[in-house]
Amino acid sequence: MMETALFYLFAAAALASAVMVLVNRKVxxxxxxxxxxxxxxxxxxxxxxxxxxxxxxxxxYAGAIMVVFLFVIMLLDPFSxxxxxxxxxxxxxxxxxxxxxxxxxxxxxxxxxxxxxxxxNPGFIEGGAGSVARMGHALFSDYLxxxxxxxxxxxxxxxxxxxxxxxxxxx
Amino acid sequence: xxxxxxxxxxxxxxxxxxxxxIVKRNIIAMxxxxxxxxxxxxxxFIAFSRFLNLVDGQIIVFFVMVVAAVEAAVGLxxxxxxxxxxxxxxxxxxxxxxx
Numbered sequence: 414m415m416e417t418a419l420f421y422l423f424a425a426a427a428l429a430s431a432v433m434v435l436v437n438r439k440v441x442x443x444x445x446x447x448x449x450x451x452x453x454x455x456x457x458x459x460x461x462x463x464x465x466x467x468x469x470x471x472x473x474y475a476g477a478i479m480v481v482f483l484f485v486i487m488l489l490d491p492f493s494x495x496x497x498x499x500x501x502x503x504x505x506x507x508x509x510x511x512x513x514x515x516x517x518x519x520x521x522x523x524x525x526x527x528x529x530x531x532x533x534n535p536g537f538i539e540g541g542a543g544s545v546a547r548m549g550h551a552l553f554s555d556y557l558x559x560x561x562x563x564x565x566x567x568x569x570x571x572x573x574x575x576x577x578x579x580x581x582x583x584x
Numbered sequence: 585x586x587x588x589x590x591x592x593x594x595x596x597x598x599x600x601x602x603x604x605x606i607v608k609r610n611i612i613a614m615x616x617x618x619x620x621x622x623x624x625x626x627x628x629f630i631a632f633s634r635f636l637n638l639v640d641g642q643i644i645v646f647f648v649m650v651v652a653a654v655e656a657a658v659g660l661x662x663x664x665x666x667x668x669x670x671x672x673x674x675x676x677x678x679x680x681x682x683x
Contacts, residue, residue: 420585424593431597431620435604440613440673447616450597454623461590461634466626466645473649478619478656485660486612489667542633543642551639552646563650570654577661580668 420460427453439492444482451475463543590631597624611663611675615656622652 430453433446451474458467541547552560601620608614626645633641666678 416585420589424589427593428596428600431600434613434616434620435600435607440610440616443613443616447619450620451623454597454627457590457593457627458630460585461630463630463634463642466630466642469646469649473653474623478653481656481660482612482616485663489612489664489673542637542639543630547639548642548646551643556643559647563647566654567650570658574657574661577658577665 416460419456423453423456423460426450427457440490441483441486441492444479444486447482448475448479451479458543461543462541465545465548466543587631587635591628594624594628594631597621597627600624609674609676611666611673611678614675615659615663619652619656622648 427450430446430449434443434450437443437446451470455467455470455475458464458470598621601617601624604617604620605614608617626648629641629645629648633639633645663673667673670677672678
């Protein structure tokens with residue numbers, strides 16, 4: 414059974430990386446472990462037929478939020494800037510190598526991909542609870558007020574962050 | 585692949601995050617553990633949404649993600665302000681509000 418095997422694979426990856434968040438002494442490695450955990454949970458969302466939430470999980474959570482975390486860690490933690498400088502230099506080369514490898518695999522796949530003739534999973538678009546159509550409809554009808562309120566919340570947060578992070582003039 | 589599998593996994597992830605929040609001393613590491621707990625809660629919301637065929641769970645997870653983004657921005661700004669004023673990242677050193 415493919416689905417069961419994938420569930421246990423993603424569950425094991427999520428749990429192992431969650432434990433690594435705790436075990437790592439360097440907060441930089443903890444953040445990277447959390448990225449793996451978030452991506453594994455995104456895989457679980459796909460098993461649960463929620464493609465939109467899975468995409469948001471990877472793009473917003475593992476992408477945007479964790480980049481902000483890593484940005485602050487590299488700003489404040491002196492260890493993280495030493496990683497690239499001395500003994501861990503080989504890791505950077507391995508990262509570049511893996512990136513080139515992934516690009517060479519992905520490039521022909523993406524070139525051959527024809528959106529119009531791509532196989533569609535109808536349940537992902539309309540049907541189940543995780544489908545984009547039902548979610549969008551609920552978000553802009555029943556949950557319209559909370560949806561608009563989040564924009565106010567984000568505005569408040571932006572103003573608050575500017576006030577907090579601003580360098581005080583004197584004392 | 586039942587609901588129970590996902591709920592047990594969600595519980596384990598949440599407990600991991602909770603233990604980390606209590607054990608860790610570094611403020612950023614504690615913050616990462618909060619994200620872990622939010623993620624575990626999201627997983628159970630999606631699992632319930634899938635098995636009860638209700639769209640509400642998806643919407644709640646969407647809002648949780650928005651709040652998590654806002655919380656990360658504000659929290660990291662607080663951490664930067666703390667580091668600037670106290671020159672530390674340890675939660676034990678920020679004890680001026682402790683009775």
